[in-house]
Each structure stands twice: as C-alpha cells, then as structure tokens.
Amino acid sequence: MSNEMQGAPQRETQDAPKPATLLDRSDSRVKHATGISGAVGAFVERVRSGDLGSLPVIAGLVIIWTVFTSLNPVFLSANNLVNLLFDCSTVGVISLGIVCVLMVGQIDLSVGSMSGFASAMVGMLWVNHGWPVLLAIAAAIVVGALVGAIYALLLTRLGMPSFVATLAGLLAILGMQLYVLGATGSINLPYDSALVNLGQLIIIPAAVSYLLALAPGAVMMLLGMRTRERRRASNLSAPSVGSLLVRSLAITVLLEIVVAYLNQGRGVPLMFGVFLGLAVAMDYALKRTRWGRSMNAVGGNHEAARRAGINVSAIYTSAFVLCASFAALGGVLTAARLASASQQAGSGDVNLNAIAAAVIGGTSLFGGRGSAYSAVLGIIVIQSIASGLTLLNLSSSLRFMITGAVLAIAVIVDSLARQSRVSHGRA
Amino acid sequence: MTDNPTTRSERGELVLSLRGVSKHFGAVSALTDIELDVHAGEVVALVGDNGAGKSTLVKVLAGVHQPSTGTITFGGKEVTLSNPAAALDLGIATVFQDLALCENLDVVANIYLGREMNPLRLDEVAMEVKAWTLLNELSARIPSVRDVVASLSGGQRQTVAIARSLLLDPKLIMLDEPTAALGVAQTAEVLNLIERVRDRGHAVIMISHNMEDVRAVADRIVVLRLGRNNGIFYPDSSNQELVAAITGATENAVSRRAGRRQAEQSV
Numbered sequence A: 001m002s003n004e005m006q007g008a009p010q011r012e013t014q015d016a017p018k019p020a021t022l023l024d025r026s027d028s029r030v031k032h033a034t035g036i037s038g039a040v041g042a043f044v045e046r047v048r049s050g051d052l053g054s055l056p057v058i059a060g061l062v063i064i065w066t067v068f069t070s071l072n073p074v075f076l077s078a079n080n081l082v083n084l085l086f087d088c089s090t091v092g093v094i095s096l097g098i099v100c101v102l103m104v105g106q107i108d109l110s111v112g113s114m115s116g117f118a119s120a121m122v123g124m125l126w127v128n129h130g131w132p133v134l135l136a137i138a139a140a141i142v143v144g145a146l147v148g149a150i151y152a153l154l155l156t157r158l159g160m161p162s163f164v165a166t167l168a169g170l171l172a173i174l175g176m177q178l179y180v181l182g183a184t185g186s187i188n189l190p191y192d193s194a195l196v197n198l199g200q201l202i203i204i205p206a207a208v209s210y211l212l213a214l215a216p217g218a219v220m221m222l223l224g225m226r227t228r229e230r231r232r233a234s235n236l237s238a239p240s241v242g243s244l245l246v247r248s249l250a251i252t253v254l255l256e257i258v259v260a261y262l263n264q265g266r267g268v269p270l271m272f273g274v275f276l277g278l279a280v281a282m283d284y285a286l287k288r289t290r291w292g293r294s295m296n297a298v299g300g301n302h303e304a305a306r307r308a309g310i311n312v313s314a315i316y317t318s319a320f321v322l323c324a325s326f327a328a329l330g331g332v333l334t335a336a337r338l339a340s341a342s343q344q345a346g347s348g349d350v351n352l353n354a355i356a357a358a359v360i361g362g363t364s365l366f367g368g369r370g371s372a373y374s375a376v377l378g379i380i381v382i383q384s385i386a387s388g389l390t391l392l393n394l395s396s397s398l399r400f401m402i403t404g405a406v407l408a409i410a411v412i413v414d415s416l417a418r419q420s421r422v423s424h425g426r427a
Numbered sequence B: 001m002t003d004n005p006t007t008r009s010e011r012g013e014l015v016l017s018l019r020g021v022s023k024h025f026g027a028v029s030a031l032t033d034i035e036l037d038v039h040a041g042e043v044v045a046l047v048g049d050n051g052a053g054k055s056t057l058v059k060v061l062a063g064v065h066q067p068s069t070g071t072i073t074f075g076g077k078e079v080t081l082s083n084p085a086a087a088l089d090l091g092i093a094t095v096f097q098d099l100a101l102c103e104n105l106d107v108v109a110n111i112y113l114g115r116e117m118n119p120l121r122l123d124e125v126a127m128e129v130k131a132w133t134l135l136n137e138l139s140a141r142i143p144s145v146r147d148v149v150a151s152l153s154g155g156q157r158q159t160v161a162i163a164r165s166l167l168l169d170p171k172l173i174m175l176d177e178p179t180a181a182l183g184v185a186q187t188a189e190v191l192n193l194i195e196r197v198r199d200r201g202h203a204v205i206m207i208s209h210n211m212e213d214v215r216a217v218a219d220r221i222v223v224l225r226l227g228r229n230n231g232i233f234y235p236d237s238s239n240q241e242l243v244a245a246i247t248g249a250t251e252n253a254v255s256r257r258a259g260r261r262q263a264e265q266s267v
Helices: A002-015 A035-048 A055-071 A078-103 A111-128 A133-158 A162-181 A194-200 A206-233 A241-264 A270-288 A290-300 A302-307 A312-338 A350-360 A372-391 A396-423 B054-062 B084-090 B107-111 B124-137 B154-166 B184-199 B211-217 B239-247 B253-266
Strands: A186-188 A340-342 B014-025 B028-039 B043-048 B069-074 B077-079 B092-095 B172-176 B203-207 B220-225 B228-233
Touching: A055 A372, A055 A396, A078 A111, A078 A194, A078 A241, A078 A270, A078 A290, A078 A312, A078 A350, A078 A372, A111 A133, A111 A162, A111 A186, A111 A312, A111 A340, A111 A350, A133 A162, A133 A194, A133 A312, A194 A270, A194 A312, A206 A241, A206 B124, A270 A290, A270 A312, A270 A372, A290 A302, A290 A312, A290 B107, A302 A312, A312 A340, A312 A350, A350 A372, A350 A396, A372 A396, B014 B054, B028 B054, B028 B203, B028 B228, B043 B054, B043 B184, B043 B211, B043 B239, B054 B084, B054 B092, B054 B172, B054 B203, B084 B092, B092 B154, B107 B124, B107 B154, B124 B154, B154 B172, B154 B184, B184 B203, B184 B211, B211 B239, B220 B239, B228 B239
Parallel strands: B043 B203, B043 B220, B092 B172, B172 B203
Antiparallel strands: A186 A340, B014 B028, B014 B069, B069 B077, B220 B228
C-alpha cells in the first residue's frame, strides 16, 4: 500500500511536462542548437570533442600556401594554381578509389601499378593497334575492374588480406605494364588528340565556369528548403531559412572568388572539372544511397553488417572493383597529362600519394569514416607541396621527406582525434 | 512440468513450434529432440547452464545454423531457415548478445541497416520519423537519433537493437542475454521494454542466466539441459525447482540453502 502511495506522484510528474511537440525535441536533457549563433556554437563544440571533419586539412593547406607564397610569390599566381589543378586531377581520381577501399577498412597498394598498366594499355591499343581511343580507355577500365574483382575474390573466398593480395598485385601488374610497353619502354600519345588536350590544355570556358560555381550553392539551398518543408510537415526540428541561406551564400561566394581568380590565369581545367564531378557523384553514392550506407556499415563493423542482412562480400567486391577502376581511369588521365605511356608511369610515389591524399583529407585508415571530398582536399595538399618545392628548385629527395612528414602528421591527427572522439562518445 | 492452465491468461495463436529438432556438430549433439512452442503475446524464457544448447537453438531459429533433423513450423507452415536473411524475411528477428550495431553510424542508420527506404536516394526524413515512432512506442530515452551509436549507453544501445528488431514488425523476437551487460536501472528498463514488446502482440524468446529477470517477465520458462528439454516452468515455480531442472540435481548448494531457510521459517 505504502509503495503505491509513493509511486503515484512520481508517475504524475513524469507525465506532466510535455511542452515539446517536435518528435526529436522531446528529450529535455539534450541541448539543441537554435539559429545561426547556435549552429556556430555546436560547430565549436564538435571540433573540441575531436570531430574535426576537414578542419585540419584546411588549416594545413593555409599554412602550406602561406609558407610557399612567402618563399616564392609565383606559387599563388593564377597560372601556377591552374597547373596545380591539372596535376591534382590525375592522382586525385586514383585517390577517390582509395577512399572506397579505406571506407570498408581495406587497402589497395597496387593502384600505382594499375594506373601505369592502364596508361600502357591505352598507348598500346590506341596508338599501336589503332583502336578508337574511347574503346581503348574502356578496355583499360574493364581490366581494372577485373583486377579489383580478383582482389575481392581473394579476400572473400580465400581470406587473403587485401594488404598482401594487392602487394602481390603491385608486382604482377608492374610486370604486365613492362611487358605491354615492350623493349622501347614508352609509347608517345599523339599531341593533337583530344585525350592529350584534355590532359594539358582544355579549360572550361569562363562563363560556364561561373555558372557551374553557382550550382552547388543553389542545389544546397533548394534541397535544404525541400528537406526543411518535409521535416516540418513530419513534426521534426528543421534548420532555419537563415542558416541555410548563410551556408549556401558562403559556399557560392567562395566558389565564385576561386573561379574568378583562376580565370585571371588560364581558367579552370576541364580535367579538374571531371575529377570534381566524379567526387560529387561518389559523395552522393556514399552518403545518400543504400550502397553507401552499407559501405559505412561494413567499414564500421562488418559482422554487424552481415547480421543485418547486408551482403558483405558484394560490398567488398564493389569497393575493390571501384578502386581499381578509378586507378585505371587515373592512369589514363596521367597518360593524357604526360602525352605518353612509359615505364615510369605509376611508379614511385603515385601509390603513396594516392593513399596519403585520402588519409590527409580525413578518411580514416581504420575504416567506416571518410568522404569523397577528402580525396580532393588531400590531393590539393600533396600537389601544393610538390609544386611549391619544385618552384623553390628543391630536389625530389626533400619533396619525399616533406610529403612523408605531412602524411605522418595527418595520421597522428586522425589518431588523436579518434581518441578524443572516443572519450567524448562520438566515435 | 507443473502445468496449471487455470492461472494462465489466454494465449495467442501458435507462432512457432519445434518438433524433434536436433543439431549435431560432428560427434557432439548440441541439441537433441527439442520441442518448443511459442505463442503470440507470450514471453518464453530459455534457461539452462552453459553448454545447454540455448545459443545453438537461437542460432538455428535465426538461420545461422541448420538443424540436423526435426521440423520447424512457423505461422502454421513448415519452414527451412537456410540463412539469416530467410529468417528475417519470415518474421523472426534476433537481438544478439553483442547487439551487432555499427558504432560509426547514427541511430537511424543502425535501425534501418540493410533495409533503408528508397535505396537510390535515402529517405532520411521518413526513416527518422519511423525511428522516433518506434523508440517512442518503446518509451525509449534516446537523446537524439542523429547521434552515433558510440555515444549511447549500454541500455540505450540495447533499446536501439530492440527497436531495430521491431522494424520489420516480426512475429517472433529472440533476445540473447538482453540484460547480461546492464546495470540495475538499465536492466529494469529493458525488462519493461520486453513487456511492451509482448503487449504489442509479438512472441518473445528470451535467453537469460538471471532467474530474477526471467521470473519478472517470462510467461513460461523452458529449461534446457545438455541439449534436451528438461521441463517447462512458470514464474511462480520455486527457485529450487528451476535450479534443479537446470543443473539436473535436486541436491545442490542452492537447494540446501533454500531448505535451511524453510526450516528456519517453520521454526
């Protein structure tokens, strides 16, 4: 009896305060950001807890650019930046594939060889055998996809760690590249062809580039408003129009300034446009599709993904196939950039640059965390270092050392941020 | 063993029935001639010592293992559960002991993992609404469904795992040691949750080592011992009877202590 007497008032107080009507705002224990100042506060809070996003890489980029500009003002000239973007696109595309495999917690060490082999294939099929260029490129990409499928098969059927499988692949594919190139060791691509023009000359017309720079902000605003309406209709909290507007405007202004500056020089390379387009497509696929969700899940906890009914083997396969295909495409772009397919293509630092770009950009080596844009940001960092050191007439020995140091710093930041996230419960 | 139907409330329709189910791993018989009936709106507790075959039985029902012999009848039809997806499709959901959540994904993504709405353009708003609805039905206290699971407490994760199992509106939910890793308050929360799940008309199979938890929510207690049925009990049966059935001995430490207590009370 006494128990009931005690219990009754408690139950009343539990039921009484129900002023919040929004579905996701009913828990009074949680602070929620409101308005623009709230959004800023939430952002600061997130960064402090170790959820850094792309902040470290942007900070690093600012430092690198400041240092190189102070050492040689040519670095920040429009034309040097245009060249930098040309160089970014080739390895950047390879790095997009690396993001895919890192996402599922695997690695592909053979992307460099794969890109070299792809460029050799295009050279052989197109120049030596007279195939149509598009068919040669398609053949190279299909071979890439096959290689990826073999890695996936080795991993899912035979349990061979991707680290070892792709290391073996690195050597085997390098051998294939040398075999295809034969005794001469290099195949020159015709200078006046569209492919080489894409790699060296073609610029997006200024007017078009300004228009394209408007698109992200506009799309963001439109989709943001649509989502906002739907969330309000569904009785969920919704972002304010103001914060949406501020964000869209900020990104539009930023992009327009960048495009305007590049147009002071030669303009925005079409090849970089292609790279960005691929990055946007990959970002959409990773964030907004069931496949992307499954990729994240497999990278985070593959056993949980398996029990949720996800076909884990298929996800691994898709990641490896995409990675090797991107590597092949990157190889084709490299051949276009250099106007030749040679034994040097894909050797040396291409492999590590592609992997380092993804990691520097913020894709975790531990799987389950990353974005396609990390490839874009990371490769810009790496190419900035390369370009800056070239301008300073420093040897490649120093370039390797500095790139190595930057990669180490990036991984340390990733690791520290991860620890901080864990201690703040945000892993 | 002691079936006194007068004190039992009306049972729902028969959801699952196992007849003569056996499972051998090589020379080891993990399960022998298991018989089990589960009705809608009923919580059946599966108890037994380590190695009694509880987890094997759950894995057979979840489609992870296939039985060597015997028939499984689900919803009136004889079925073969060849893989986890088949069990899920039939309406058998399992909450595994280690929960199997992806810590790097938020609550909504975890609840909908593998069954996202609109695969080519995820419908986040609709999924979030449904996630809140499910969690509210369970009176769950999750601060935000947009937080990653890593930021949730053990009890909250259990809630998410249970909410996920409810998503497809399964006829049968199996919970493997749902309270093993939880504190007092969280255990109470999860037991409440199980009652609410039962009240929604789902059949529930719960594995537990904790007799108090079992007694608190179970309508029927099925004891397994060395891979065989060893009696069916009701929450009002004594601890002594249960322990005897689980260990296979009437003479043990628990029964002696209970005997002493009884003797003291009667004096």
